[in-house]
Amino acid sequence: MITGELKSKVDSIWDTIWTGGITSPITVLEQITYLMFMKLLDDNQLKAESNANILGVQLKNKLFKDGTCIISENPRVETDYKNLRWNIFHNFEPEKMLSNIQTYVFPFIKTIGGDGKDTAFSRYMKDTVFLIPTAKVLAKVVDGIDSMDMNNKDIMGDIYEYLLGKIAAAGENGQFRTPRHIINMIVQLMKPTLKDKILDPAMGSAGFLLSSANYVSEHQGKELMKTDNLKYYKGEMFSGFDTDQSMLRIGAMNMMLHGVEEPNIKYQDSLSGANIERNAYSLIMANPPFTGSVFQEEISKDLLALCKTKKTELLFMALFIKMLKTGGRCASIVPDGVLFGGSTAHKALRKELVENQHLRAVISMPSGVFKPYAGVSTAVLVFTKTNAGGTDKVWFYDMKTDGFSLDDKRNPIEQNDIPDIIERFNNLDKEDARERTEQSFFVPKEEIAENNYDLSINKYKKVEYKPVExxxxxxxxxxxxxxxxxxxxxxxxxxxxxxx
Structure with a gap:
């Protein structure tokens, strides 16, 4: 999330493009992200060159060839590769800068990482168009982007989330990002490794994939130095599906900026019969759409066999079970209704998790976590696919605060349960002695079954009433x-x- 000065700068850039004649909010959003990508791409390259100089090694330059750069879309168009770089062309006169980006830079970034191959990035950038109308508008936008602090690893995602909030559709069709600190919490709970094959079948701007990539890079840096591991990390380790081309594009851009050049990102309705992947992934982390339903005739039949419904939040949980390998883990955000809903489908899904899989944890989150986009109460369900049961007791945690105020402003505060959640989850052997009056506790499977597999924490939490004299x-x-x-x-x- 962005606040204060950065928010003002983004608003100014938006107003500049809007005033310049582009009145489609989606188009404004896309043009800003294209220019930010150009800047971040060059920033990454400058850092790589600086590190290579410090270490005294020769940098293998995959993005820019020495000397003359030939734009692959038109072999007859040539320019000095330096002219493709933000730190050079941002100093050009406005007219020259606009011409340079239109003729050379934008066609070039559309081909990055492709090398003639059909990668996620090249696939979703192929039909994009650079539409900044005038040199004056471009100069103002470039100056605005130059004034931002771009050291935040996921600044594109943060700004994209904020810009979506300026569009009327945001929050109505599920197009808002999961807050990064919640994503990071889930990733730290699941601890991905290079042995995992990771999926988010409702990926949005690829937040879970990015956080997983950062976690693996941080915790298995030495292993990533091995050629085979690095190749796996840059490609088939990460998969993501979505039905929104803009989301796929920003996700591919984000992954490229984080060194994952060929992820398996594709346009796909994960719930439909067209998705035939089953028993394929060792780790799924997701925040699937909370609202809405789908045409029953399009839903994959094996999902309906597990959970006969048109509610997407239930169908996605069924999908996770089907797409995981045996022994695979899942952590998914769900609306509270999944935990206690009384329909046959709700009960069937919960029974499946408790009786046939290994349900490990239910982390209840306060309703303000997704504000200002949505005020729904949510929880994180953590389970392991076994197809043979294994649930003996379920760990419940009642999150009160997440480090931000729970109103629409979401200002930072000192109170934050997330470090405690991670600490307790990683030491569940110490949780047995906790009373139901505490913030976390275990509930035996038998008791959950007796309560129609109700997974809401309030069903089991005991409130301590102190007599008032x-x-x-x-x-x-x-x-x-x-x-x-x-x-x-x-x-x-x-x-x-x-x-x-």
């Missing part, structure tokens, strides 16, 4: 009489002052 009525009456005397006395004094 009031003084005797004689004392209370004496206090009232004294107050009345005081009122009469002060009223008389006021009359004297007023000469009445």
């Amino acid at each position: 009031y003084p005797p009525t004689t004392v209370i009456l004496a206090e009232i009489e004294n107050l009345n005397k005081q009122v009469v006395q002060e009223t008389a004094e006021l009359r004297k002052l007023l000469g009445l």
Whole structure:
């Protein structure tokens, strides 16, 4: 999420493009992300060159060839590769800068990482168009982007989330990002490794994939130095599906900027019969759409066999079970209705998780986590696919705060349960002794089954009522009489002052 000065700068860039004649909000959003990508791409290259100089090694330049760069879309168009770089062309005169981006830079970035191959990035950039209308508008936007602090690893995602909030559709069709600190919490709970094959079948701007890539890079840096591991990390380790081309494009851009050049990102309705992948992934993390339904005739039949419904939040949970390998793990955000809904489909899904899989944890989150986009209460369900049961007890945690105020402003605050959640989840052997009056506790499977597989924490949490002792009525009456005397006395004094 963005606040303060950065928010003002983004608003100014938006207004500049809008005033320049582009009145489609989606088009404004896309043009901003294209220019930000150009800037971040060059920033990454400058860092790589600086590190290579410090280490005294020769940098293998995959993005820019030495000398003349030939744009693959038109072999007859040539320019000095330096002219493709933000740190060079942002100093050009506005007219020259606009011509340079239109003729060379934008066609070039559309082909990055392709090398003639059909990669996610080249696939979703292929039909894009650079539409900044005038040199004056471009110069102002470039200056605005230059003034931003771009050190945030996922600044494109943060700004994209904010821009979506400026569009009327945001929040109505599910197009808003999961807050990054919630994504990071889930990734730290699941601890992805290079042995995992990771999927988000409702990927949006690829937040879960990006956080997983960062976690693996941070915790298995030495292993990533091995050629086979690096090749796997840059390609088939990460998969993501979505039905929104703009989301796929921003996701592919984000993955490219984080060193994952060939992820399996594709346009696909994950719930439809066209998705035939089953038993394929070792780790799924997702925040699937909370609202809406789909045409029943398009839903994959094996999902309906597990959970006969048109509700997407239930169907996605069924999908996760089907797409995981045996032994695979899943952590998914769900609306609270999934935990206690009384329909046959709700109960069937919960029974499946408890009886046939290994349901490990239910982390209840406060309703303000997704504000200002949505106020729905949510939880994180964590389970392992076994197809043979394994649930003996389920760990519940009642998150009160996530480090931000729970109103629409979402200002940072000191109170934050997330570090405690991670600490307790990683040491579940110490949780057995906790009472139901505490913030976390275990509930045995038998008790959950007796309660129609209800997974809402309030069903099991015990509230400690402390008796309040009031003084005797004689004392209370004496206090009232004294107050009345005081009122009469002060009223008389006021009359004297007023000469009445």
